[in-house]
Amino acid sequence: MGTATISTTDVVPGTDGEGRRRRTAVTAARLLGLLLVCALLALVTVVSVAVGAKAIPPGEVLRALLHGRASVDDSVVLDLRLPRTLLGIAVGAALGLAGVLMQALTRNPLADPGLLGVNMGASAAVVVAIALWHSTDPSFCVWFAFAGAGLASALVHLLGSRGRSGPPPVRLALAGTAVSAVLSALISVVTLLRPDVFDQFRFWGVGSLGGQPMSVVTEVLPFLGAGALLALGLSGPLNTLALGDDTARALGTGVRRTRLLGLLAVTLLCGAATAAVGPIAFVGLAVPHLARTLTGPDHRWLMPYAMVCGAALLVGSDILGRVLARPGEIQAGIVTAFAGAPVFIALVRRRRIAEL
């Protein structure tokens, strides 16, 4: 992995002493900002466990958390709300981080994790699993989704790669779009010809945090963790990559290696996230932009911010879906698009989107 960690924002003109003081101030501000978004996430987490389609008094929620499943309300808190909150944090963080990686790797501000065909690969694999084995068991589908995400990602890389710098951003994006289109057609064909498959796939087709047992959280967590560690380790090389391939190479960054490891991290993060909750759009696209407005383009800060903001956005959307449609619910995948799109549009209109 490259060792250069030049930042595009931390180069402050002036004397060494002044520069150091300014850098310290900027770092302190970013650290404070990170603490604030973490506090926001903590608040959203508490609300997510305390509030839902059913009104449960806070004392009862606390009792359930401390003493276990004595009543139906305890079961609502421990079996429904807790797993979906943890899943929301893990998946939201993964999608936010994967979005940053995708935009950095393709140098395209409109890139999102779906661009590499990862989401479609996972969806197509689940359709095939349902068609062949008639199972929608989350613990079973998770592995198919993950395999599908990996295969689609590998195929996109194979189609898009040429040259010693690894896959060029544009070719990678085009290959991803093409593979996604083919996989989308495959899903349509199978669900159209097999109504029984459609009936079961509809449970999975829209991303949703609910209805997943805690075992799904523990199954995908190692993959999300590995992907996150890999991605965070690439923050320095991605900073130099933003200056262009030649400059990055001159600064000692392994361009090809960075791209390959970046793709691997995206596959791990998105594959596991999609496998766990189904396809969730928008988080991977909007959260990096939101985080970038707070941190600037330095990936060393951008990545943790995107993780925390992604988690807060997804968990927050899930809460909205639970309280807006009582006594029913709206899937988080729908709410993220409905609630997030206007915010994103406002963001785009008010601020200049950071160039990549």
Place this chain on the structure above:
Amino acid sequence: MPSAIHTRPRDTRSPLSALPGARPSRRGLLAGGLGAAALLGLTACGADDSGGPSTAGGSGAAGWSFTDDRGRTVRLSRRPKRIAFLTDTVGAALWAAGLHPVAATDSGQGIVPAVKPDWSGVAKIYSADKGVRIEALAQARPDLLIDAVQPDGTLQVASQLPAVTKIAPVVGLSTYRSIEQIAGTADRLTGSLGVRLADTGAKTRYEEAGSRLRKAVAADKELRVGFVFGIDKNTIGVMNPKTWAVLKTVSALGMRLLPVPGGADNTYSQAVSWENVPSLPVDLLVWAVSDPLPDNPLWKRTPAVRAGQLWKPDLSSWYAYSWENFTVLLDGLATHVQSAHAGVGPRTTS
């Protein structure tokens, strides 16, 4: 075995929801030409809605006439012999009654196979990507089409594909009434076309099962029953007693069903979060789709499920409206109602 998809009527993924609609196209023009040719075979035909609904179709020296579930009377100069079924539900109901078509649909949802039809020589007129294939329908040269009537009184296929009405006159069979009315219309139509009913004892057995259920319900009038199904991972659906044929049937037999708010405006079901499922005021739950029973932890915490007052009927299809198919349902319901106890579920939704 397929599962039911319960949505609002306009969203219903009916076997024909993929129809291209009323697009003027080469296909439409071709159908128009073929339809005109088909009409030459009929010395006179037409439909009017001047008369009210009648209970009998007829055939004789004056030709053939039939008043359908929309109250429209189709009059033809002679009794039609070449019949086409335009939807799966219509096909299943009429095949079960004994009527054999020259053309029919099977969208693969398991509705038609539930009545075990022998379709050798019958033209298959449904394709997954196009819905009803109008060329195939015209080639079968039907002289009467049978379509499903939707809750708003429109025809399911003919309203989206008006060109079919140029091929032959259309009779509407409503599948949003009680089973007695659906199977009764199927019998009446079959009889009026001069076809012997498939199984005359089936209706008697159905009525006996209905009678058993009526007695069981009368013995415990407080018992509250809910028909439910899985919508997605977060919610289950409570079926609206005012929409579904099955629920209209058991309601007429006295069963106390879980109501759905605003149920009069054709809402198919009410979505209920899993968080609220244990609070549903029901004593007996009927899992009304062929999907497996849910594995959500809150399902096991639901009072009716904990008390074992749960039934997943082993129906071939929930949409095959035949006496025989629903005799199985009424019989099973009678048994489960007899063994269930009222007051197991909560009094009201908390």
